[in-house]
Every structure is written in C-alpha cells, then in structure tokens.
Amino acid sequence: MEKPKLFKNSNIIGNNKESCLLTNIENNNDIENELNKVFNSFNNIYNTKVKIITKDRNIDTYLISRTKNNIMTINKEIIPIKEIIDLKIK
Numbered sequence: 001m002e003k004p005k006l007f008k009n010s011n012i013i014g015n016n017k018e019s020c021l022l023t024n025i026e027n028n029n030d031i032e033n034e035l036n037k038v039f040n041s042f043n044n045i046y047n048t049k050v051k052i053i054t055k056d057r058n059i060d061t062y063l064i065s066r067t068k069n070n071i072m073t074i075n076k077e078i079i080p081i082k083e084i085i086d087l088k089i090k
Contacts, residue, residue: 034087039066052079053086060090 038048052059052073062074070078 031081031084031087034089035063035066035071035081038063038089046074049090051086051088051090052084053088054079054083055085 034050038050041048046062046064049060049062052061059073059077059079061077064072064074064076066072069082070080072078
C-alpha cells in the first residue's frame with residue numbers, strides 16, 4: 001500500500017554541501033597561546049606591546065588583565081577574546 005502524498009518527504013537536502021565555520025579553532029588556540037605568553041612571562045605585562053586585530057579594527061596597545069572571555073587594555077578598553085582574529089606580540 002502506498003502512503004498518501006502528505007507523508008512523503010519532498011525536500012531534497014544536500015547534507016554538508018553548504019556549511020559555514022564561524023570561528024577557527026586553530027586560530028583560537030594560537031590566540032590563547034599568545035595571551036598565555038604575555039600573562040605568564042616573568043616580564044611586567046605592562047611592558048609588552050601587542051597588536052590586536054579584530055573584525056572591525058587594529059589596535060596597538062598594552063594589556064592589563066584577562067578573564068576567561070575578555071581582555072582589558074591599558075586604555076581600559078574591554079575586548080572579547082572571541083572577537084580577536086589575530087594577536088601579535090611586538
């Protein structure tokens with residue numbers, strides 16, 4: 001017995017043909033490693049100049065503190081870590 005057309009699935013799904021990865025996991029690990037270098041070094045963190053690249057801007061600054069999700073710059077600007085694309089120690 002054939003099922004009525006109401007129960008037939010007419011949607012064709014191309015599984016995983018179109019997908020998007022919003023955050024790069026490897027890049028996040030690189031950023032975490034760079035932050036750990038700054039905050040775990042024996043030098044004073046205020047003397048370590050960094051370049052932070054986000055999707056909106058580039059910032060040359062010094063870091064003050066860090067939480068699990070954010071960093072604070074010497075200008076008292078709070079930047080979410082998840083928004084950082086690249087971080088370089090100068």
